[in-house]
Amino acid sequence: MLPENRIACWMSDKKLCKFKWNEFKQYFEQYGYNVFLLDLNSNIESQGPFSVFLHKMTDFIALEKQGDFKSAAIMHTIENYLSNHPEIVIIDPFSSIRQLLSRYTAYSIINNSSLHKYGIFTPNFCEITSDDRDKMKQELEMAGVTFPFICKPMLGHGSKEAHRMAIIFNKNNIKDCKPPCVAQSFVNHNAVLYKIFIVGEKHHFVQRPSLKNFYADENQQTIFFESSDVSKAGAQSSLCILDSEEKMICPVLLDPSVLHKIACTLRKAFKMELLGADVVIDNNSGKYGIIDVNAFPGYDGFPHFIESLFECVHNKLKAKITHNGHISLDLKNNEHSM
Structure with a gap:
């Protein structure tokens, strides 16, 4: 042969x-x-x-x-x-995957793509490499990361730890960040997440549960969770259930053409054929935010x-x-x- x-x-x-x-x-x-x-x-x-x-x-x-x-x-x-x-x-290519493994690098690549021209964004983020609280506060402020924010492990693959995250609500609990990690502003999106699966020139998206709406709160303790528990099909986590007063909020209607633009742009930006992206729609602005990208996803x-x-x-x-x-x-x- x-x-x-x-x-x-x-x-x-x-x-x-x-x-x-x-x-x-x-x-x-x-x-x-x-x-x-x-x-x-x-x-x-x-x-x-x-x-x-x-x-x-x-x-x-x-x-x-x-x-x-x-x-x-x-x-x-x-x-x-x-x-x-x-x-x-x-x-x-291994070089492309190595870029994708670092959440900070991946978010930077998205930021440097042309997606911002279409109102598509990555929530503000910064790299946290030290457990010095003053330095953490300075890095957060310089990057425009606001409360609440999600603290994510730097490595996006390779272990269960990659999915262990925390929602930080105030300055008192910045201590709960475990460097090296990435801090990313949390965007309220009515507990709805869209997963885009990319296979070469083709792509498909599915709707999944996600985190409910959260707000900065000086008295709220840090919430620790595993992302795979809140965004998988059929997830029943209490973190995915909207508070009663927010269930009446009119959801933002999905525009599939925006997901198409995201899929095509990410494929070129990362120089990859098999990848997935997690996308949310900001309740306030109606803009689309990319909150994670991963290599060779499950394609469920x-x-x-x-x-x-x-x-x-x-x-x-x-x-x-x-x-x-x-x-x-x-x-x-x-x-x-x-």
Whole structure:
């Protein structure tokens, strides 16, 4: 089989199960592709050649950043192989994922994109690296971060800690921030969050529960929570239930064209094919705020996900082969209408 037809994959066992590996493999094989799981503990050269590396190695990258020697060794091995084979399509590049892992860097990339021209924003944020309260207050003020704000771990992937957050309501409780972290102004959005799932040129959004409206309060103690508990489908957390006096607030009507603009812009800004974004609509201004971005999300509720992923991989590979000045007859025969 020609290397153009071979796709190497690596995902955790949990991701493979959620990913419906057998269904994914069968779908690709019916169009002439050979899909296999790359064994990172064996010689990679002996498993080649292949033309696509489809992966979710965010945990390895995050652990490497935290000084884990085993993860660093694995990353060195795979990156060394890929650098020696520049013809391989990587979905997605490690350099892009490393930017995304840091919430501060990710928010900065969004801020530097063209989205602000359309009234789309990232709530004010700052990086907190010291537990010195005076320094924290200065950083918050300089960045325009207001109370209440959410304190998020700097690393957005790689551990359960990445989802452990806190809502800080006043200056007295700034002490509850655990650096290194990112502080981001909380935007009231009537407990409604929109998740955008991006697969190459296609995207889909779903509505999920979210945090209820909160306000600055000198007497309110810090609320600690896990983001996965409040934003997953069917979440029943008390933090997602609007107070009775706010249930009468008219919700802001969603404009799907704005989510389309966000999806297209983020894909280009991060130079990635597989990513997700959490978006809220500010109660007061009606503007759309991006509060998080993540690599290779779960895609729950994405219709025809495998077909869309096939189209993404196939088009990336075709573009690479065409750019290199040749295309195999087998690959041409793999064309199909989608």
